[in-house]
Amino acid sequence: MTAFVSIAAFEAALADLRDLDSDAQADARMRQSELTKPAGSLGRLEDLAIFFAGWQRRARPRIDRARAAIFAGNHGITIHGVSAFPASVTAQMVANFASGGAAINALAGAAGLELTVVALDLDRPTADFTVVPALHEAECLDALNRGAAVIEADLDLIVLGEMGIGNSTAAAALCARSFGGDAAAWVGPGTGVDGHGVARKAAVVDRAIAFHADAPTSAFETLRRVGGRETAAIAGAIVRARQLGVPVLLDGFICGAALAPLAADNPTIAAHCIAGHCSAEPGHRHLLDLLGLEPLLRLDMRLGEGSGAAVAANIIRSALAAHDQMATFAEAQVSASL
Template sequence: MTFPSIASFEDALAAARAPDGAATTAARARQAALTKPAGSLGRLEEIAIFFAGWQRRERPRIDRGSMIVFAGNHGVTIHGVSAFPASVTGQMVANFRAGGAAINALSGAAGLELKVVALDLDRPTADFTIAPAMDDAECLAALNAGAGVVEEGLDLVVLGEMGIGNSTAAAALCARSFGGSAADWVGPGTGVDAGGIARKTGVVTQALAFHGAAPNSAVETLRRVGGREIAAIAGAVVRARQLGIPVLLDGFICCSAVAPLAADNRAITAHCLAGHCSAEPGHARLLDRMGLDPILSLGMRLGEGSGAAVAAGIVRAALAAHGEMATFEEAAVAASL
C-alpha cells in the first residue's frame, strides 16, 4: 500500500496506531515469572515488552526482519559540504548490491534481509539554498518508495540510508523541526575539517533563511530541505506504524527523517527504537528531543543502517531471553524465600 496523496500521508501520521495493551501486560507478567531477579536483565526486559506490544503477542519473535537502505543524491553538494563527491552514492549502492559493504556483513550477522532502494540517483534534488529540494509530486513519490517496501508480515524493520550530502540535509531538517541555529545541528558528516563544517553551517543557515516563511508541516519540511532517501525513510516509518511493525532507527540522518514527523505528532516515535547514538554531534540532541534512548553507543558514524543492524543483535538476544527462559514454576525454582 502507498499513499495516494500528501493529505492521506498526513492523515496516517495523525492517526498513529497504538500497541496492544493486553500483549504488553502479558509480556510484563511473563518477565516477572522468569527465573531471574526482577529487573536483572535491565534494558533487555524493556525491549521484549516493547516488541510484545507492537507484535501483539506475549512472546514476540523475529522470523522476518528487513534491513532497508534508501539512497539518494543531493543538489546541495555543489557547495562542497562533503568530503566525497556525489558520484560516491551510486558507487556505494553498487557495492551494497555486490555484497561488499559493512551493511552487507552486519545485516547478515543480524539475520536481516537486506534491501537496497536507490531513488533517481541520476536526478539529484534541487539545491535547497535557492529552491525546495523536491516538488510535491517528487516528495510524495519518495514517501511512497519508502511505504511500498514495508511488507505486511515483517516482524522488524531496520532503516538506513546512503546519500552524499545528506548530513547537511539532516541538520536543516532538525533545525526546522526543533529549532536552534545551524551550528547547533551541523557536524563533520563524512569527516570534513573545520573549514568544511563552516561551509556546511553557512549552507544550512542560508537554507533556513530561504525557507523561513514556508509552512512548518512535516511534509513541507521534508520536501524543502530533505532528500529522496530521507523522505523514503519517513514514508517507511509511517507505513510500519500503520501495520504495527516495530522500527529500529540508525544514526543522525536516519533519525532526522523522523524529526519532522515527531514535530507534527510526538507519538509517531512510539513504535521506534534508536539502534545507537552516533558520533555525529547532533544525534544525541535529536534523540533527546524525540524521547528515544539509544540501545548502543559505539562511536559509529558510518550510516548505511550499520549501527541499527548491530543493535538488532541485541534485540534478538532480548527476545530469546524473554521467550526461551523457564518460569519459576516450570523450573521448580523458588520465586522467593
Template structure:
C-alpha cells in the same frame, strides 16, 4: 500505502495507532515469573515488552526481519559540503548490491534480509538554499517508495540510508523541525575539516532563512530541506506503524527523517527504537529531543543502517531470553530472591 496526495500523508501521520495493552501486560507478567530477580536483565526486559506490544503477542519473535537502505543524491553538494563527490552514492549502492559493504556483513550477522532502494540517483534534489529540495510530487513519490518497501508480516524493520551530502540535509531538517541554527546541528559528516563544517553551517542557515516563510509542517520540512532517501525513510516509518512493525532507526540522517513527523505528531514514532548513538554531534541532540534512548553507543558514524543492524542482535537476545527462559514454576525454583 501510497501517498498520492498531501491529504494521504497527513491522514497517515495522524492515525491513532497504539501498541496492544493486553500483550504488554502479559509480557510484563511473564517477565515477573522468569527465573531471575525482577529487573535483573535491565533494558533487555523493556525491549521484549516493547516488541510484545507492537507485535500484539506476549511472546514476540523475529522470524522475518528486513534492513532497508535508501539512497539519494543532493543538489546542495554544489556548495562543497562533503568530503566525497556525489558519484560515490551510486558506487556505494553497487557495493551494497555486490555484498561488499559493512551493512552486508552486519545484516548477515543479525539475520536481516537486506534491500537497497536507490531513488533517482541521476537526478539530485534541488539546491535547497535557493529552492525546495523537491516538488510536492517528488516528495510524495519518495514517501511512497519508502512505504512500498515495507512488507506486511515483518517482525522487525531496520532502516538506513546512503547519500553524499545528507548530513547537511539532516542538520537542516532538525533545525527546522526542532529549532536552532546550523551551529546547533552541523557536524563533520564524512570527515570535512573546519572550513567544511563552516560551509555546512552557512548552507543550513541560508536554507533556514530562504524557507522561513513556508509552512512549518512535517511534509513541507521534508520536501524543502530533505532528500529523496530521507523522505523514503519517513514513508517507511509511517507504513511500518500502520502495519504495527517495530522499527530500529540508525544514525543522524535516519533520525532526522522522523524529526518532522515527531514534531507534528509525537505518537507517530512510538513504534521506533534508536539502534545506537553515533559520533555525529547532532545525533545525540536529536535523540534527546525525540525522547529516544539508544540501545548502543559504539562510536560508529558510518550510516547505511550499520549501527541499527548491530542493535538488532541485542533485540534478538532480548526476545530469546523472554521466550526461552523457564518460569519459577517450570524450573521448580521457589522462594527465590
C-alpha cells in the same frame, strides 16, 4: 498498493496513528515476573521484550522475518562543498551494496536481516535547497511511497538506513526546521570534512532555513523543502510501519532527522521506534533527546548505511530469546522467593 495516494492521505496517516496492544504488554510483564531471575535483572532487555510484545500484539514476541532497508539519494547542495566526497560516490556505494562488499552486507548477515537497497533516482539530484525547495510535491510524495513500499505486514522488525553524499547537511536542515536551534548546533563532520567544511555546512543550513522561513512547517513541507529523497523515503517507511504495527529500528543521525519533521507534527510517531545507537555525529545525541529515544548502543560509529542499527538488532534478538526461551519458576521448580 500505493500507501499514500495524496499529500492529504499521508498527513491523515501521520495524524491518526495506530496504538500498541497494552494487554499484550501486560501479559509480557507478567511473564517477565515469572521467569527464573530476579526482577529487573536483565535490565533493558526486559523493556525490549515488553516493547515488542505491544507492537507485535503478542505476549511472546519473536523475530522470524526482519528486513534492513537502505535508501540512497543524491543532493544538489553538494555544489557548496559540504562533503569530503563527490556525489558520484553514492552510486558507487550502491553498486558495492549490490555486490555484497559493504559493511551493511556483513552486518545485516550477522544479524539475520534481509537486505533491501532502494536507489532513488540517483541521476536526478535534489535541487539546491538554499534557493528553491529540494523536491517538487510529486517527487516528495513518490519518495514517501517508495519508502512505504518496503514495509510488509509480516515483518517482525524493520531496520532503516541510508546512503547519500551530502545528506548530513540535509539532516541538519531537517532538524533545525523541525526543532529550531542554530545550524552550528546541528552540523558535524559527516563524511570527515574539516572545520572549514563544517562552517560551510552551517552556512548552507542557515541560508536554507532563512529562505524557507515563510513556508508551511508541516512534516511534508519540511521533508520536501530541505530534505532528500532518501530521508523522505525513510519518513514514509516509518509512517507505514506504524500503520502495519511493525517496530522500527533506526540507524544514526540521518534516520533520526527523517523522523524529526514527523515528530514535530505528531510526537507520538516515535513510540514504535528504537534508536539502534548514538552516532559520533555531534547533533545526534541532542536529536535523540528531543525525540525521547534512548539508544541501545554507543560505539562511536558514523558510517550510516544502517550499520549501527544492524549491530543493535542482535541485542533485540537476545532480548526476545531470553523472554521466550527461559523457564518460569514453576516450570523449573525454583522457588520464586529466592
